[in-house]
Structures are given as structure tokens and as C-alpha cells.
Amino acid sequence: MLKKEEVENIRADFPILSEQVKGQPLLYLDNAATSQTPTAVIDTIVDYYSRYNANIHRGVHHLSQTATDAFEEARATLQEHFGVDKPHQIIFTSGTTHSINIVASGMSALLKSGDEILVSAMEHHSNIVPWQMLCEKTGAVLKVIPMNEAGELDLKAYSALLNERTKMVFFNHISNALGTVNPVAQMVEMAHRVGAAVLVDGAQAAPHLVVNLKELGVDFYTASAHKMCGPTGIGMLYGKEEWLLKLPPYQGGGEMIAEVTFDKTTYADLPHKFEAGTPNVCGGIAFGAAVKYMNSIGLDKIGAYEEELTRYASEKLLEIPGLKIYGTAENKTSVISFNVEGLHPYDIGSLLDQMGIAVRTGHHCAQPIMDFYRIPGTVRASFSFYNTYEEADRLVAGVQRAVNMLQ
């Protein structure tokens, strides 16, 4: 658990947290959309462009070697952080959306009509739409693992959906709209019993939990650097080696080939097979720096603090008459989605913005969840380890003030 002084020191690492918005100190509670960037990561980016910006893997010259080494070192940092056997099981992508599309696109060569794939009811659109496109292409059938009122997946229904036709299962580790933490290891084991592969969308879990991919047993896992103190436009796809070998490449181009003739092209080994073209070299290196920064604090401490802070803010918010929280799972963290009776989430969000408080309003790229609760959207406050208890109090006071103004 992080102590108050530790959090104060951490806040000093994030220049943006001293910004003023609308004449007030910024209160940033949109961390589930993107996290803020510490000086250690900003410095890494400046250092890259100031000292060794070059294309990688191809050049014999010094700068290219330096950039290649730093890029591959970042891959090794991710490999170690996520408990992965080999560095080439970490593919650099532009983010979770790109990672999922690599798998969905590749699976179109491996699925046939009548195969079944399962997706959970609480997915981000980026973990729904690629699979719908895959079904259109292959004739495979998409089935939905339902959830209950609390926003927990119905494991009995999941078990009933699994059968020998089930080829793949997709769900998120943590829901970005509800904060629910799904029981990954258990769900993976159930899928593997019928021979189905599992892709877990870890965009929302990687910033908050210690994630050991070998222990979880997943076949594929995704993360986005910009949700874990890194820059935008860079992320990763993890795959079990057997799957990455089986999956056809996503894009053709430079860097991903072994040999090209006009008759036939053979593909490069992992990870290059999936990294066509010049990658986001600086982004990859900065992603490594972001993971190192978070580990210097300790993800277990970060996770415990955020869970407590979320619980504290939830209890305080519920004291506001007419306020309802969506997503009340036993195991949840960092996200509070709520509405106040009779008020539109957008109006509350706009008034909070006037007070310098950044929250998100809308469907959070998870429309099926909003349909489930029969609401147009929610106000979502999402916490990070640099948020404080005083800020949670300021949020609650801000919401109360907004409610008084609107009612």
C-alpha cells in the first residue's frame, strides 16, 4: 500500500499534475482512457530523439545499432514484466486495438463455417467488432457470455456455452466501463478443456495488476502503453509460441520477410513476422521505460492503493441522493461508473470540467453494457496511483455541486 508521502513524491514525477484547468488545479480522473506520463518516460523520449534516432534492425552504423539495442531491451523488459518465456513472444503493435486485429485477421485462415467463438458481454468495441468481421468472413458464429446486474460474468452460462465447436474465447481482464476484474485463470482453464484458445484484452489490467501470463495460461494477451504511463501509439501482443507460429502475418512489407522473389516470399521469424515496416521505435523504448517506472514503485502496491481509493470514493459518492453506481462486482478496481437519477451524464461531466475535474461521459466504447442497464451512458471516474484521497473528496464535492445546480 502506498503511503500519503509516497503519493506526494509520485505526483512530483508527473509535470501535468501541476497544470491548472479553468483556473483550478487539474483533477485528472480519466485514467482508464489514458494515463499521464512521468518525467522518466518524457526524458526517455527526448533522449531518443536527441541522441540516437535511427531506423532499426537494418543499419550497420552506430546509431542504428544503439536504437536496435534499446528497442530489443524494451522488449526484454516487457517479457520479464509479464512473466513470458521468450522475448519474441512479445510483438510490438500500435496498441490493444491493433493487437486484437492481428489475431482476428489471422484466425480467418484457421476458422471454418459452424465454428463458434465466445465473447463476453462487457467488452470494449475493439474486442467485439474484429470478431464480428471475422465471423462474416468465415461463417463462424459469435456467442455472448452474459453478465449479471453487478457486472460479473455468469460462469455457469459460460460453461454451458463451451463445447467442441468452440474455437476461441475473448474477454477483458478488467472492464474499462465497470472495473470488474474477471477470473482469467479459471476461465482459461475451462476454455482449454474443450480445446478453445483464449485471448484476453489486458488494456485495463496491465496498469493496475501484477500480470503473469504464464501463470494465467492465456494464449494471447494485449496491452496499450498509453494506459500504463507510456506514450500513445504503442502496445503489445503476447502470444504462446505455437499460436504465433500458426497465425499468418497481418501486414506485408519490409522487416517481416525472410526472402522475397516475385514467385514466393518467405516470412521472417518471430517477432518480425508481425512487425512489418518501421515500428514505433521511440514508443517501444518509452514503453519499456514506463514499465520500469511502474515497477520502481511496485505494481502490487499500486494495485492495493487504487483498490482502497476506489472503495473510499465509491462509499462517499453513494452518500449523494439518487446516485447509482454501475459495476458492483466483488472483485473490482479503479473505475467508478455512475449516474444521478433524472440527470444526463453529459451535463454532470460538463459541470465537473468547469471545476477542473476531468472525467469521461458516454458509453465508454462499450455500448452493449449500456444497453444491458438500459442507460445512454454513465459518468466515469477512473483512478490511478497518483490520485489522492483529497482528490476523491473533491470529486464527491464537485458531483454534489453539479447535482445542486442541475436539479
Ligand SMILES: *Cc1c(COP(=O)(O)O)cnc(C)c1O
Ligand atoms: C482502452 C481499451 C482498449 C483500446 O485500447 P487502444 O489503446 O485504444 O487500442 C481496448 N480494451 C479495453 C478494455 C480498453 O480499456
